[in-house]
Amino acid sequence: MNQENKIAIVTGGASGIGFAIAKKFTKENIITIVIGRDQSKLDSAKKELGELCIPISFDLNDLVSIPSLVKDIETKYGKIDILVNNAGINFKKEFIEVSDEDFQRILHTNVSAVFTLSREVSKGMLRNVNGCIINISSMASQYGIPKVIAYTASKSAIEGMTRAMAVELSPLGIRVNCIAPGFIATEMSAKALNNDPERKNKVLSRTPMGKLGDPSDVAEAAYYFAGDAAKYVTGVVLPVDGGNSIGF
Numbered sequence: 559m560n561q562e563n564k565i566a567i568v569t570g571g572a573s574g575i576g577f578a579i580a581k582k583f584t585k586e587n588i589i590t591i592v593i594g595r596d597q598s599k600l601d602s603a604k605k606e607l608g609e610l611c612i613p614i615s616f617d618l619n620d621l622v623s624i625p626s627l628v629k630d631i632e633t634k635y636g637k638i639d640i641l642v643n644n645a646g647i648n649f650k651k652e653f654i655e656v657s658d659e660d661f662q663r664i665l666h667t668n669v670s671a672v673f674t675l676s677r678e679v680s681k682g683m684l685r686n687v688n689g690c691i692i693n694i695s696s697m698a699s700q701y702g703i704p705k706v707i708a709y710t711a712s713k714s715a716i717e718g719m720t721r722a723m724a725v726e727l728s729p730l731g732i733r734v735n736c737i738a739p740g741f742i743a744t745e746m747s748a749k750a751l752n753n754d755p756e757r758k759n760k761v762l763s764r765t766p767m768g769k770l771g772d773p774s775d776v777a778e779a780a781y782y783f784a785g786d787a788a789k790y791v792t793g794v795v796l797p798v799d800g801g802n803s804i805g806f
């Protein structure tokens with residue numbers, strides 16, 4: 559590590575889209591702290607990404623421990639330049655079958671953890687008058703998708719929070735943006751689509767580019783938001799979706 563290295567946190571960075579973001583960041587010399595719960599996934603991410611990847615095993619549902627997690631990282635690495643709130647969970651069930659517990663579980667991980675981690679990381683970014691936060695929403699916040707009520711509520715909240723955070727934090731040096739991925743080939747989308755050919759056909763038929771995206775497509779957008787190329791960009795939601803959000 560040297561003074562030139564930027565420090566990033568990528569939640570859920572050991573798999574899928576988060577892993578692709580961590581791969582891009584480490585390739586670009588950014589020290590990337592990858593947070594997840596599954597130690598074996600963290601170990602293989604570290605093995606593949608090398609010394610600039612710092613895996614941390616942590617359950618983001620443990621909100622009360624987030625402040626000390628952030629303090630520990632700041633003590634060790636001096637600062638946090640970039641936060642990518644990528645970790646998320648999906649839950650597919652018909653609206654009337656979703657229990658209060660199911661609903662709260664999704665909101666807890668996808669919204670409350672994003673709020674608490676962003677608040678804590680922002681404190682240090684404000685001291686440095688520098689920082690960049692990137693949130694990840696979904697097509698579920700662009701149009702109606704059946705059987706994902708809690709996920710839709712959570713991802714719609716993420717887009718609103720992106721704008722609310724951007725107006726408060728941007729005057730103080732922190733840019734906040736959001737990527738709305740379309741359907742990207744990962745474990746999560748495989749679970750949602752592979753046993754549901756009708757849904758998969760619907761996805762592909764309304765995606766003008768006619769295919770699922772690659773996690774690296776989202777990683778390129780995250781790298782853009784994280785860097786100086788986006789120094790006048792804040793509060794936006796960028797679909798990376800092969801046209802899915804505007805498709806017929």
Ligand code: NDP
Nearest residue numbers: 570574575594595596617618645646696741742744746747
């Ligand atoms: P994956 O299921 O592959 O990755 C999700 C990651 O989040 C995992 O690495 C998981 O780590 C981590 N995670 C989940 N809960 C927690 C937790 N409580 N604490 C710490 N880490 C956690 O999904 P994707 O890569 O597909 O999704 C990444 C993001 O992109 C999500 O926010 C998702 O909603 C969004 N998205 C994905 C789309 C797609 O088509 N794939 C489309 C639109 C949005 P671990 O297993 O170790 O807990």
